[in-house]
Amino acid sequence: MPVRRCLAQVDWGWGVFPFAARAGKPYIGSMITVEPVSHIGTDAQGRAWIDDTNVKVVEVVKDWLAHGSSPEEMVLQHPHLSLAQVHAALAHYYDHQAEYDREVARELEAWDGRVAENRHSPIRRKLRALGKLP
DSSP, X not given: OOEEEEEEEEEOSSOEXXXXXXXXXXXXXXXXXXXXOXXXXXXXXXXXXXXTSSOBHHHHHHHHHHHOOOHXXXXXXXXXXXXXXXXXXXXXXXXXXXXXXXXXXXXXXXXHHHHHHHTTOHHHHHHHHTTSOX
């Protein structure tokens, strides 16, 4: 059936929008109620956490950046998270992308520093002397 534009408009409090309807069937979207669900909470230090879990949003983001997994794959790898929670974490990342990218870059720098410090640790020198490390 062809879609035609309705002459009616609906105002839900945040603007007036025209809606499409199929011939002979009126649009009944104004009867649908939607409750927004965030799935994300913030602690006293400003860190974002996924509700009802012990998982920080940045951990989901780092997993996604490192492996490039789809949200569906992430749910298979982390069965304690729902698909909605993973999507909410990624949406929160996109809303605050610059902040998260800076945090991930800082953590990578710190990691590289620790690796460099430990490159010449006593145990590594001993293992090199024994021919166990290059």
